[in-house]
Amino acid sequence: VNHLLGIEPLSAEDIHLILDTAKNFKEVINRPIKKVPSLRDITVANLFFENSTRTKLSFELAEKRLSADVINFSASGSSVKKGETLIDTVNNVLAMKVDMVVMRHPNPGAPVFLSKNVDTCVINAGDGTHEHPTQALLDSFSIQQKLGTVAGKKVVIVGDILHSRVALSNIYCLKKLGAEVMVCGPKTLIPKHIHELGVEVSTNLDDAIAWCDVANMLRIQLERQKDKYFPSLREYSNMFGLTKERLDRIGKPITVMHPGPINRGVEITSDVADSDSSIILEQVENGVAVRMAVLYLLASKIKLKSE
Ligand code: CP
Numbered sequence: 001v002n003h004l005l006g007i008e009p010l011s012a013e014d015i016h017l018i019l020d021t022a023k024n025f026k027e028v029i030n031r032p033i034k035k036v037p038s039l040r041d042i043t044v045a046n047l048f049f050e051n052s053t054r055t056k057l058s059f060e061l062a063e064k065r066l067s068a069d070v071i072n073f074s075a076s077g078s079s080v081k082k083g084e085t086l087i088d089t090v091n092n093v094l095a096m097k098v099d100m101v102v103m104r105h106p107n108p109g110a111p112v113f114l115s116k117n118v119d120t121c122v123i124n125a126g127d128g129t130h131e132h133p134t135q136a137l138l139d140s141f142s143i144q145q146k147l148g149t150v151a152g153k154k155v156v157i158v159g160d161i162l163h164s165r166v167a168l169s170n171i172y173c174l175k176k177l178g179a180e181v182m183v184c185g186p187k188t189l190i191p192k193h194i195h196e197l198g199v200e201v202s203t204n205l206d207d208a209i210a211w212c213d214v215a216n217m218l219r220i221q222l223e224r225q226k227d228k229y230f231p232s233l234r235e236y237s238n239m240f241g242l243t244k245e246r247l248d249r250i251g252k253p254i255t256v257m258h259p260g261p262i263n264r265g266v267e268i269t270s271d272v273a274d275s276d277s278s279i280i281l282e283q284v285e286n287g288v289a290v291r292m293a294v295l296y297l298l299a300s301k302i303k304l305k306s307e
Helices: 012-029 054-065 086-094 110-117 133-147 165-176 205-211 233-240 244-250 280-306
Strands: 043-048 069-074 100-105 121-127 154-158 180-184 200-202 214-217 255-257
Touching (some): 012 054, 012 133, 043 054, 054 069, 110 121, 121 280, 133 255, 205 244
Parallel strands (some): 154 180, 154 214
């Protein structure tokens, strides 16, 4: 069985196949009849052990647009709260004849662990500070849709790089597609060995946005910070918050992205988030087509195996 556990194991060819398939599905879901029968007789379980709005709803909609049968699970309110393990939980779900599992989990590596211990196709919907592969795929797809290509574009990822699975998956994806990548943020929130991934590092937002074609603004993940946050949120927004004044100063248009959820007034001001430079809601729209592509390509392998 094949899985989508992260972007790191994928080749550029794999990523191009997913993005090309997503392009076809984007056309399909813009038609009056949005549903296709591709996943008829396939059952997908969405297992969310951590909160989500966009990823959870987007996977569910993608599955329904593909005619899959869908069941949804949130750890809160489940028997996980009575001490049931991850493997037992998933094996009980699989006993109901489920074919694919989409899982978000707070522990890095949980989807890899699951893929080695249960007999199902696993799609990682975000695992702790590790990877968020479908977010990176939809981000690259959105850049491609807006700018025609990812190759050769200069993309800066701004914010809490240390705790961000979105940053890591984006770095892998953008580099594999031939983009130039920079990370920008406070020194305390940039991993020491990040250069090894072939990215530039800046601690100055004005320099970074002057350099880039695309700025992907990340949220400060207070929930993942063990120590007291430094700098303070006010200092952070002064130094790393994307404002209209900053964008006006660079004197060229750039594309502004954010994976959501936004902390308005911290990493980005409302006048930027809601401006014509922003493709934040296009990212959300594209998420459905990209997740349809991932589900379709993995389900095709399940179908082949059962024939
Ligand atoms: N971008 C993203 O993963 O958002 P959610 O946490 O709401 O799914």
